[in-house]
Amino acid sequence: xxxxDIDGRTGGPAVSPVTGSAVSPVTGxxxxxxxxxxxxxxxxxxxxxxxxxxxHYPGFxxxxxxxxxxxxxxxxxxxxxxxGVRLDLVAVQSTRFQSPVLPGxxxxxxxxxxxxxxxxxxxxxxxTTRGPAAQVRLRYRVVEDR
Amino acid sequence: xxxxxxxxxxxxxxxxxxxxxxxxEVTDDVDFIEDLGVDSLMALEVMVVLEKKYGxxxxxxxxxxxxxxxxxxxxxxxxxxxx
Amino acid sequence: MTTVExxxxxxxxxxxTAALGLADIKRVxxxxxxxxxxxxxxxxVPGVGLTAYKAVTANEPWYRDLADDADPAYPRTLLVESxxxxxxxxxxxxxxxxxxxxxxxxxxxxxxDIEFSAPVLPGxxxxxxxRLMRALxxxxxxxxxxxxxxxxxxxxxxxxxxxxxAEELSPHDRQSR
Numbered sequence: 001x002x003x004x005d006i007d008g009r010t011g012g013p014a015v016s017p018v019t020g021s022a023v024s025p026v027t028g029x030x031x032x033x034x035x036x037x038x039x040x041x042x043x044x045x046x047x048x049x050x051x052x053x054x055x056h057y058p059g060f061x062x063x064x065x066x067x068x069x070x071x072x073x074x075x076x077x078x079x080x081x082x083x084g085v086r087l088d089l090v091a092v093q094s095t096r097f098q099s100p101v102l103p104g105x106x107x108x109x110x111x112x113x114x115x116x117x118x119x120x121x122x123x124x125x126x127x128t129t130r131g132p133a134a135q136v137r138l139r140y141r142v143v144e145d146r
Numbered sequence: 147x148x149x150x151x152x153x154x155x156x157x158x159x160x161x162x163x164x165x166x167x168x169x170x171e172v173t174d175d176v177d178f179i180e181d182l183g184v185d186s187l188m189a190l191e192v193m194v195v196l197e198k199k200y201g202x203x204x205x206x207x208x209x210x211x212x213x214x215x216x217x218x219x220x221x222x223x224x225x226x227x228x229x
Numbered sequence: 230m231t232t233v234e235x236x237x238x239x240x241x242x243x244x245x246t247a248a249l250g251l252a253d254i255k256r257v258x259x260x261x262x263x264x265x266x267x268x269x270x271x272x273x274v275p276g277v278g279l280t281a282y283k284a285v286t287a288n289e290p291w292y293r294d295l296a297d298d299a300d301p302a303y304p305r306t307l308l309v310e311s312x313x314x315x316x317x318x319x320x321x322x323x324x325x326x327x328x329x330x331x332x333x334x335x336x337x338x339x340x341x342d343i344e345f346s347a348p349v350l351p352g353x354x355x356x357x358x359x360r361l362m363r364a365l366x367x368x369x370x371x372x373x374x375x376x377x378x379x380x381x382x383x384x385x386x387x388x389x390x391x392x393x394x395a396e397e398l399s400p401h402d403r404q405s406r
Contacts, residue, residue, distance in 0.1 A: 023291045023304050025264075051290050055264035064264065065337035066306040066313070073306065089305050090342040094166050097336070135166065137169065164341070187338045187368060191389055194363045194370050206365050 016078045024068045025052050035079040038113040040122075042075030048103040048144070063101035072124045072136045073137040081113035081120050085139040090119065096135040101128055109136075118142065150223055152200065152223050158215060160199060164192045194228045198207055202229060231337035249273060249318065259406040260313060263290045266311035267357075270318055278373075281315030284357020287351035288312040302348040308355070308375065308383050309343055317390055334395045336341040338368065353377040367392050 026044060034041035038043040046063045053061040073089060080087060101107055111124035121139045124133040162169040163182050178184045178192065193209040196202075196218060202225035212218045256266065266283050273279040285303050295301065317335055343373035349355065355375050362370040370389050375383035 021296065021302055023295055023302065024303055024311075025291050025307055027294075052264050055261040056258040058261050060259075064310060066310040069309075070304065070306040090345055092305075092340060094311065094341045095338065096166070096339045098185075100336075137166065187389060187391055190368055191339070191370065191387070194365075195387070198362065209365070218392060 006037070014078075015141040022077075024070060026067050026074060027051060030074045031079040032069075032079050032092065033077075038081065039080065040075060040079035040111045041108070041128075042071075042078055042092055042111070043106050043108045044071040044074060046071075046101050046103065046105045046107050046128075050103070053091065056133070061103045063103070063105065063107070064106075065095070065097045065118055068097070068101055068107060068126055068134045069095055069136050069138075072109045072111065072126060073125070073138060075111060076122045076138060076140065081115070086143040088143045089138060090141045091123070091139040094135075095137070098132045098134055099128075099130065102132050105129070107134075114119040152219060152226060154219055157196070157219055157222070160196065161192055161215060162217065163187070165196050172215055173213050174219075178213050180213075186210075194218075195216070200226060202226060232352065239349055253320065254318060257318055260314055260317075264310070266307060266372050267314045267318065273319070275319070276361060276364065278358070279315065279319050281318065281357040281359065283311045283315075283350055283355045283357070285349055285355060286355045292351070294321075301349075301350055303350065303353075305345050308345070309340070309357060310405075312357045312359070312375055312385055312402070313340075313388055313390075316359045316369075316373075316390065318367050319361060319371070320390060320392075321361055322390060333392045336391045336393050338389035338391040340360060340385070340388045342384070344384040345382065346384065346387075347382045348379060353366065355382070362387065 013031045015033065018037040024067045027050060028045050028047065030041045032040070033043060048061070052067055052142060054113055056064050069092060077087060100107050106130060107126060111122055114123065115119045116139065119139055122138045122140060124136045125132065128135060149219060158172050159169050162172045162189050165172070165178065165182060165188060167182055170184060176182060178189045179186060190209060191210055193204065197204050202222060204221065210222060212221055233287060251268070254270060255265070258267065260266070267281050268284055269282040271280050287301065291304060317373055320335060355377045357373065360372045361373050368390055371385070371388045373385045374381055
């Protein structure tokens with residue numbers, strides 16, 4: 001039985017739509033597998049239909065490194081550190097690309113949130129079924145609602 | 147001419163930041179690649195950052211030999227003296 | 230050993246350092262629509278730096294399904310991608326590599342201290358400034374920034390690109406892993 005997550009949900013993974021909510025090079029839903037306290041485990045499918053593949057590169061499709069970072073970013077937004085907070089990405093503090101992500105891979109981000117002054121640090125280890133793909137550390141600022 | 151003597155602790159925190167590890171993991175003799183599981187690309191990146199931070203020029207062959215903090219400290223100290 | 234073709238290119242290089250149009254960019258970058266995010270290059274000085282331009286428009290594929298009330302800001306990750314492609318021109322100009330299936334492939338090793346200071350909106354023209362921090366035998370490090378209307382929108386502390394044989398990524402390699 002999944003542990004209750006930050007919003008008290010104990011059901012299966014929550015799937016939050018990505019398309020249409022913000023401009024993003026990555027399409028397809030984000031699946032939130034774990035969202036308890038500071039921990040967030042999310043997945044995005046780098047399916048062959050992703051719109052970036054035809055141009056990156058013709059005849060040699062490789063999921064762009066920045067799209068791996070985008071998957072972490074989408075996961076961070078789908079599993080925020082505090083319920084209902086709106087976050088603005090202010091920095092990519094560091095990324096380390098370890099192995100390429102290929103069409104059909106599931107991009108899994110296993111991340112932790114840590115408060116950092118007036119913002120939040122999202123530190124993620126990204127993997128596919130074939131092993132580690134990247135390490136990403138993002139910094140967010142909390143957006144005050146208008 | 148750079149007269150700054152090299153502060154080992156400042157060097158340690160810079161290396162830890164680039165390698166994205168905790169400062170206390172970067173002991174004087176821990177090997178970046180063997181012990182910290184850092185790839186050679188990142189070990190190179192550390193040296194390029196140090197080169198820029200301390201305003202010294204290091205040949206590629208010398209860069210590639212540095213794989214722990216003590217070696218980095220000795221090499222940069224030597225370069226600073228020569229500057 | 231420089232073949233005749235190389236010599237032509239070296240001659241072209243010196244003559245064309247001032248500016249590169251789309252054809253020149255496509256000769257050195259393997260990226261194509263919708264991921265060719267550099268429109269023009271100027272002030273290219275091989276091994277030193279360049280300036281590149283990319284016009285942001287609402288007609289890019291990522292805007293197609295955008296809800297009317299959604300935030301129209303250009304994706305921050307594509308801002309970085311566009312800047313990195315400009316850096317790629319700097320690496321690749323002396324070694325054009327439009328065909329990634331043979332020869333060397335430019336792999337994105339990593340980046341650090343990338344800071345976003347203002348949103349970029351459709352209608353903005355990005356001015357990427359790229360400076361080569363250090364070139365090693367198989368690795369190149371860059372730094373720089375991007376501006377819109379003279380105002381900074383992106384600061385790039387460090388981008389690391391590794392040149393690796395394409396075989397490391399070839400389909401054969403994929404099956405065996």
